[in-house]
Amino acid sequence: MTGSPRAVLLVFALLACGGPAAVTWSSLAEGAATPAQQAAVARGEAAWQALGKTLLGELTAAVNERGAVAAIEVCRQRAPVLATEVARQHGVRLGRTSLRTRNAANTAPAWATGAIAANEPVSARFLASDGTLGLLQPIQLAPMCVQCHGNPDELAAGVGDALHRLYPEDRATGFAAGDLRGWFWVELQGN
Numbered sequence: 195m196t197g198s199p200r201a202v203l204l205v206f207a208l209l210a211c212g213g214p215a216a217v218t219w220s221s222l223a224e225g226a227a228t229p230a231q232q233a234a235v236a237r238g239e240a241a242w243q244a245l246g247k248t249l250l251g252e253l254t255a256a257v258n259e260r261g262a263v264a265a266i267e268v269c270r271q272r273a274p275v276l277a278t279e280v281a282r283q284h285g286v287r288l289g290r291t292s293l294r295t296r297n298a299a300n301t302a303p304a305w306a307t308g309a310i311a312a313n314e315p316v317s318a319r320f321l322a323s324d325g326t327l328g329l330l331q332p333i334q335l336a337p338m339c340v341q342c343h344g345n346p347d348e349l350a351a352g353v354g355d356a357l358h359r360l361y362p363e364d365r366a367t368g369f370a371a372g373d374l375r376g377w378f379w380v381e382l383q384g385n
């Protein structure tokens with residue numbers, strides 16, 4: 195297959211500017227981080243902790259005050275807004291992901307794909323050739339989460355129908371309390 199002339203031109207244009215350097219990722223062992231990288235890891239951890247705390251607070255309040263069906267909006271609309279706010283405040287990129295996503299928009303960055311496929315409840319750190327750090331922090335299911343992520347007979351009243359309507363491709367039910375549900379991922383400059 196040959197590229198279109200326009201694609202070929204684009205490639206030449208990129209090469210002429212040095213091109214986008216191919217970034218490669220490897221895992222960053224616990225003791226191998228430089229002091230600057232350790233400080234960046236701490237900043238990344240503060241970011242996912244902030245998102246986790248705020249999200250859980252809003253979600254719990256919504257479930258208690260308005261019920262699980264209404265609370266779906268917290269996960270659907272507030273979660274991405276909060277993620278953007280926390281990302282800006284902490285100078286990172288971050289999100290939530292899972293091997294079995296409810297919303298495919300929560301698919302993790304490519305560097306996390308291998309660890310996510312392994313699906314082990316362990317935190318992991320990655321380092322890119324350009325100095326970017328990637329962090330993965332497991333999220334385990336709390337008892338309240340089964341209202342929207344449990345087996346069909348455990349979902350709160352009306353939740354199954356609402357999820358079916360909003361997420362026809364939903365893969366995020368059938369979890370039990372204590373299960374690995376997914377991860378926070380954080381990406382930030384490590385030096």
Ligand code: HEC
Pocket residue numbers: 250253257262263264265266269270273290291292294295296297298299300333334335336338339340341342343366375376377
């Ligand atoms: C009120 C229903 C509801 C409850 C309760 C709930 N979730 Fe969710 N969860 C959702 C919805 C809806 C989404 C999809 C959000 C989106 O569209 O980005 C979601 C997405 C997620 C994701 C992102 C990955 C994906 O599947 O797309 C994670 C991780 C997650 N939930 C974990 C939890 C955990 C842990 C708890 C308990 C602390 C919990 N959820 C409680 C409804 C809920």
